[in-house]
Structure formats: structure tokens, C-alpha cells
Amino acid sequence: MQIVTVTVNLVLTMGGNYHMVYHSPTIRFTFFGAIAFTVASVIGLLASLRSVDSIVHFTQFQNGQSQLLIYSFFSMVMFGAIYYILPRLVGCEWLSSSMISLHFWGSAYGGGLLALSMLLGGLITGAAFAAPDTEIDFTNVMEMSSFFIIARIAGWLMVGLAHLIFGMHFLLMLLRIGQPVASRRSSHPSGRRKNTNEPFYLSAGGDCRIVCDLDLRAGARSAVSVGWHAAAVCGRRRQDRRYLPDRESRGRGSRPRGLHFRGLRLLPLATSARRAKRQRPPARLGRAPDSGARLHVRFPAASRQLPHRAGSGQCGLGQWRNERADENPQYKPAKRDAAWQLLHLYAPTTIISDSKMPAYRYLFDKRKISGQRSVDALNVPIEEGYEIVPKPEAKSLVGYLLSLDKSHALKEVKTATPEVAAK
Amino acid sequence: MLIGYLLIALWALLLFSFRSQTTPFISVWYLVAALFWFPWSFVMAHAAHVLPNVSGVVQNLVAAWATQNFQGIWLTSIGLAAAYYLIPKVVNRRCTATTSRRSASGRSSSSPFDWRGPVEAAVPSPLGSSR
Numbered sequence: 001m002q003i004v005t006v007t008v009n010l011v012l013t014m015g016g017n018y019h020m021v022y023h024s025p026t027i028r029f030t031f032f033g034a035i036a037f038t039v040a041s042v043i044g045l046l047a048s049l050r051s052v053d054s055i056v057h058f059t060q061f062q063n064g065q066s067q068l069l070i071y072s073f074f075s076m077v078m079f080g081a082i083y084y085i086l087p088r089l090v091g092c093e094w095l096s097s098s099m100i101s102l103h104f105w106g107s108a109y110g111g112g113l114l115a116l117s118m119l120l121g122g123l124i125t126g127a128a129f130a131a132p133d134t135e136i137d138f139t140n141v142m143e144m145s146s147f148f149i150i151a152r153i154a155g156w157l158m159v160g161l162a163h164l165i166f167g168m169h170f171l172l173m174l175l176r177i178g179q180p181v182a183s184r185r186s187s188h189p190s191g192r193r194k195n196t197n198e199p200f201y202l203s204a205g206g207d208c209r210i211v212c213d214l215d216l217r218a219g220a221r222s223a224v225s226v227g228w229h230a231a232a233v234c235g236r237r238r239q240d241r242r243y244l245p246d247r248e249s250r251g252r253g254s255r256p257r258g259l260h261f262r263g264l265r266l267l268p269l270a271t272s273a274r275r276a277k278r279q280r281p282p283a284r285l286g287r288a289p290d291s292g293a294r295l296h297v298r299f300p301a302a303s304r305q306l307p308h309r310a311g312s313g314q315c316g317l318g319q320w321r322n323e324r325a326d327e328n329p330q331y332k333p334a335k336r337d338a339a340w341q342l343l344h345l346y347a348p349t350t351i352i353s354d355s356k357m358p359a360y361r362y363l364f365d366k367r368k369i370s371g372q373r374s375v376d377a378l379n380v381p382i383e384e385g386y387e388i389v390p391k392p393e394a395k396s397l398v399g400y401l402l403s404l405d406k407s408h409a410l411k412e413v414k415t416a417t418p419e420v421a422a423k
Numbered sequence: 424m425l426i427g428y429l430l431i432a433l434w435a436l437l438l439f440s441f442r443s444q445t446t447p448f449i450s451v452w453y454l455v456a457a458l459f460w461f462p463w464s465f466v467m468a469h470a471a472h473v474l475p476n477v478s479g480v481v482q483n484l485v486a487a488w489a490t491q492n493f494q495g496i497w498l499t500s501i502g503l504a505a506a507y508y509l510i511p512k513v514v515n516r517r518c519t520a521t522t523s524r525r526s527a528s529g530r531s532s533s534s535p536f537d538w539r540g541p542v543e544a545a546v547p548s549p550l551g552s553s554r
Contacts, residue, residue, distance in 0.1 A: 006503060009449075010510055017514045030509045033502065069494055074502040081505045084513070 003041040010034040025100045029080030032108060036072035040065060043119065055130050060148070061122025068115040071159075076107065079166070090173055099169045106162025114155035121148030339379075341398040342390050346378055363394035425462065432458045453504035457497055464492035 010031070014020075020027040043065050046052050056062070083100070087093050094100060128141045336344075340351070346364050348355035364378070369387050376395075377387040390398075435458055439451065468489035471477060477485070 010506060013511050014514060020514055024513050026509055027513050030506050030513075034506050034510070037499070037502065037506075066494060070498060074498045077502040077505045077509075080509055084509055 003038055003045070007034070007038045025094065025097075025104070026080045026084040028100075028104055029076045029083060029107075031080075032104075033073045033075075033077035033080060036068060036076060036111075040068035040073055043068065056122050056126040058129070059122035059126040060118040060145075061126060064115050064118030064122055067111070067118055072108075072111045072115060076111070079103075079107065082170070086170070086173055092173070094169065095172055096169065099165050103162045103166040103169070106158050106165065110155045110158030110160075110162060112155075113158065114152055117148040117151035117155060121145045121152075124148075336402075338395075338398050338402060341401050342376070342394060343378055343380070345394060345398070346388060346390075347380060350380070360394070363391050363397070365389045365391055425465065428462060428465075432462065448508065450504040450508040453500045453507065457500035457504070460492070460496045460500070464489060464496065468492070 011034075014027075014031060017027075021031060022028075047056060047061065047065060083094065125141050125145045128144060344351050344357075345360045347359050348357040349359075366382070366386055366388055369385055374387055374389050377389050380388055382388060435454070439455055442451075468485055471485040472482060
């Protein structure tokens with residue numbers, strides 16, 4: 001009865017949110033644990049029947065049930081709790097989604113194999129002992145169970161490997177090596193670094209590349225948004241973005257290190273490897289709400305080389321947010337709507353005469369006017385009979401830029417909603 | 424060890440009695456139940472072991488009882504408390520069933536008593552494997 005209520009409660013709570021299993025390591029582990037609890041309890045119930053017990057007593061069956069309860073249920077739930085708590089304690093996200101995956105699958109399969117081998121081994125040896133023809137002697141039965149012992153060893157190896165990975169991951173988190181991007185609102189504002197104007201670029205499999213010069217004092221949020229948006233622009237599928245953008249490269253080989261999104265990289269524009277080593281990843285900068293943020297975006301088509309160093313021909317969309325007059329006397333607030341942004345992308349110097357940003361002509365199509373002029377054609381002088389029309393990429397980029405102007409709330413799981421807490 | 428535990432329990436119970444919300448979270452029920460049951464089974468098991476007249480068979484019984492309590496009450500309660508906290512929290516919705524509070528607390532209060540069948544049934548068979 002109690003098993004049923006617990007199971008029904010947890011499963012119904014999950015109801016319709018099973019995709020969370022893919023996104024949230026906490027849910028992954030905890031829900032696995034909840035299922036394992038049901039299984040362990042049912043097996044415990046069965047084993048407490050005297051008819052069943054008369055077969056499986058004296059065997060590893062009992063160990064298998066304990067294993068299921070202690071490891072697959074309790075430990076997995078506790079792993080889920082660790083995956084939930086630790087990022088909130090140290091103020092940063094888990095570094096590697098693949099490490100989490102490895103840990104999960106190692107634990108799930110390893111623990112499952114352990115429990116299964118013990119339960120089956122217990123059943124089989126127990127049945128052999130309880131068989132009416134008692135010609136089977138003790139050594140034979142023990143030899144029979146050797147297969148299950150080997151399976152147990154394999155299970156322990158898997159579990160051990162998974163735990164090794166988890167321990168390493170945990171240690172990395174504690175030492176805060178390779179800080180990821182998504183610092184939470186509650187994270188320490190004191191984590192500010194000096195080089196706040198490091199330029200970064202995002203790359204996405206070589207298809208397109210967004211170079212951004214983020215003033216990350218404005219918050220890691222911006223970097224995350226850039227990552228999300230780059231993912232959207234580059235047509236990454238939603239499923240590719242498991243576990244939030246929370247990875248950071250450790251500068252393997254000569255590659256500069258930076259923030260890793262799944263399939264995307266947000267890298268500092270370091271010119272030398274030594275400098276790249278010295279540079280702190282931007283996300284540790286914390287947040288200062290009043291500071292400006294600048295974003296420079298470029299899409300070199302299918303180019304795999306690193307963008308050139310900051311300052312030499314640095315491109316830019318202008319200071320688009322919170323630029324204060326005392327920092328930039330030339331700054332005049334202009335209404336930067338979609339048309340402005342599109343025109344700025346197509347021909348920056350028509351708007352900002354001294355702009356160093358290259359024109360993103362490839363984000364636009366030049367085509368013949370057939371019949372009526374297109375609605376979103378740019379108002380630029382070109383030859384008669386033609387019009388400049390933005391591609392969808394340009395539109396989504398502009399949409400993103402416009403969306404940055406709002407100070408929207410950071411989306412995250414609410415930590416202290418009264419209605420949930422009041423339950 | 425027990426004294427250290429009692430200090431933890433004391434603080435937790437003080438927190439619980441001065442809680443701001445009158446209807447506790449399901450997790451809290453489990454945790455409070457675990458707070459009570461663990462020292463009870465711990466003390467009882469130790470006391471039963473050091474009693475002078477306890478024979479080997481009864482010692483085995485006590486060991487099985489204590490093991491079962493440790494798994495079935497302490498670990499299960501803590502684990503379920505964590506699950507009941509984490510799953511609704513991360514999914515960001517309430518626990519669905521309206522009866523959940525009652526059933527959850529029902530589980531935690533009755534589980535110490537359903538730990539196994541009658542002891543007499545377990546005694547002839549080897550202890551610890553009767554479940």
C-alpha cells in the first residue's frame with residue numbers, strides 16, 4: 001500500500017515532465033532512485049512470503065535486495081541531491097554533461113547488474129538447494145553460481161568507474177577548475193575579475209561563428225543568452241542542449257579555452273596560448289547590474305580560423321545597452337528598432353560613420369523586385385529594380401539583439417516559491 | 424556518537440517546532456520521523472546486545488532487526504525525503520495527489536511495524552534471510 005502511494009505520488013508529480021530526465025541530472029538520478037525504491041520494495045515484499053523465503057534463504061538474494069534498496073534507491077537519490085545542492089553551494093554549474101552521463105549510466109547499469117546478479121544467483125542456487133532430488137551437492141551449486149559472481153565483479157567495476165568519474169567531477173567543482181558560465185543570481189558578487197572586456201567568440205561547428213565582445217560585468221546571463229541564441233541561429237536542435245550551457249574547455253592543445261556550450265564554444269579571443277592560460281574565463285566575473293555590455297557579432301561563413309585579435313578591426317554593433325553618456329560623450333541615444341539594426345548590419349557606416357564593424361552583406365539577399373517591393377527591404381540606395389532583403393538569420397539575430405534590451409528575468413528553477421514550499 | 428546525533432536532532436526539532444508554515448512539506452515528515460526512529464532503533468539494538476541474558480539466537484534476531492531498521496526506516500526515510508523534495512522542486516510543481524500528505528505520513532509512521540512477519544516464523548529459518 002505504501003509502496004503504491006509513494007510510487008504514484010512521485011510518478012504523478014513527474015507526469016508530463018519526463019523530458020526533464022534528459023535535461024536535469026538531479027531528476028535523472030532521483031527519479032531512477034524512486035523507481036528503484038518501488039522495485040526494491042516489491043522484491044522485498046515477495047521475499048517476505050514464506051514460500052519464497054524457503055527457496056531464497058541462505059543465498060545472495062537478500063544481499064541483492066539490500067543492494068537495490070541501498071545503492072539503486074538511496075545512493076542514487078543522494079547523487080541527485082548532490083547534483084542539486086553542490087552547484088548552489090559553490091555558485092557554478094556542473095562542468096561536464098558527459099561526465100554526468102557517464103556517472104549515471106555507470107551507476108544505473110552497474111547497480112542494476114549487481115542487484116540482478118545477486119537476485120538471480122540467489123534464486124538459482126536457492127532453487128538448487130531446495131530441489132527435492134538432493135543429488136546436487138554443495139560444490140556443484142557453488143560452481144553454478146560462479147557466473148553470477150563474475151557478473152557481480154563486472155557490476156562493481158562499472159559502479160567503481162562511475163564513482164571515480166563522479167569523484168573527479170566533484171573535485172573539479174570544489175577546486176573550481178574551469179568555471180562554467182551560468183552563475184546564479186545567488187552566487188557571490190565578489191567573484192569579479194579584472195579583465196572584464198575580453199572579447200569572445202562563439203563557434204558552432206564551423207557553420208557560423210558569432211564573435212562577441214561581452215563586457216561580462218553585465219552578467220554571465222548575457223553570455224548564456226548569447227550561447228542560446230547562437231544555438232538557435234545555427235539551427236542546433238533543442239535536444240542537443242542538454243544540461244544547460246555549462247561546459248568549459250580546458251584548452252586542450254593549442255585551442256584557447258573558454259566556455260563550452262553543447263556544440264558551441266564561447267572562447268576568449270586570446271592571441272597567444274600563454275595569454276589564454278592566464279586569462280580567467282569570463283563567467284567568474286559575477287554581475288554588476290549597472291555596467292554596460294557590448295556585443296559584437298559576426299558570421300564568417302564556414303570559416304574555421306580564429307577571429308583576429310581584439311582591437312584590430314574589431315567589429316561591433318555599437319554599444320547597444322546601458323551605455324552611459326559619461327563613458328562615451330559621442331553617444332546619443334537613438335531608437336534602435338529592427339530596421340535600425342538591419343541597416344546597421346548591412347551597412348554600419350551609414351549609421352555610425354566611424355564604425356569599424358564590417359558589413360554583414362551575406363546576411364542579406366539582393367534580388368530583383370518582382371511586382372511590389374518587399375516589406376522588410378532595406379532602405380539603401382542600390383541599382384534600380386533591385387532590393388536588399390534580410391535572410392532569416394539576419395532577422396533572428398536582430399530579434400535577439402532587440403530582446404537583449406529588456407531586462408528579463410533569468411529563467412531558472414525557482415528555489416523558494418511559497419506555494420511549493422508551503423506544501 | 425549518540426550524543427552528537429541527539430544534538431543534531433534537538434536543533435532540527437527546534438527548527439521544526441518553530442516553523443513558519445503550518446502544513447509541513449512531505450519531506451519534513453519523513454525527516455522528522457527518521458529523527459525519531461533512528462535513535463530509538465540504535466539505542467534498542469545496542470541495549471539488546473549488551474543485556475546479560477541475550478543468547479546467540481536472540482542476538483541474531485536483534486542484528487537482523489537493527490539492519491532492517493537501518494535500511495527500511497533510516498535510509499528509506501531520508502531517501503524518500505530527498506526524492507519528495509527534489510522531484511517537485513526541479514519539475515517545479517506540487518506533488519499531485521491530494522492524499523499525498525496523508526499517505527506519505529502514513530508510510531513513515533507505519534513502516535517500523537511492517538518490517539517483517541511474525542518473529543516466530545522467522546526464527547526456524549536462518550535469521551536475516553526471512554524477508
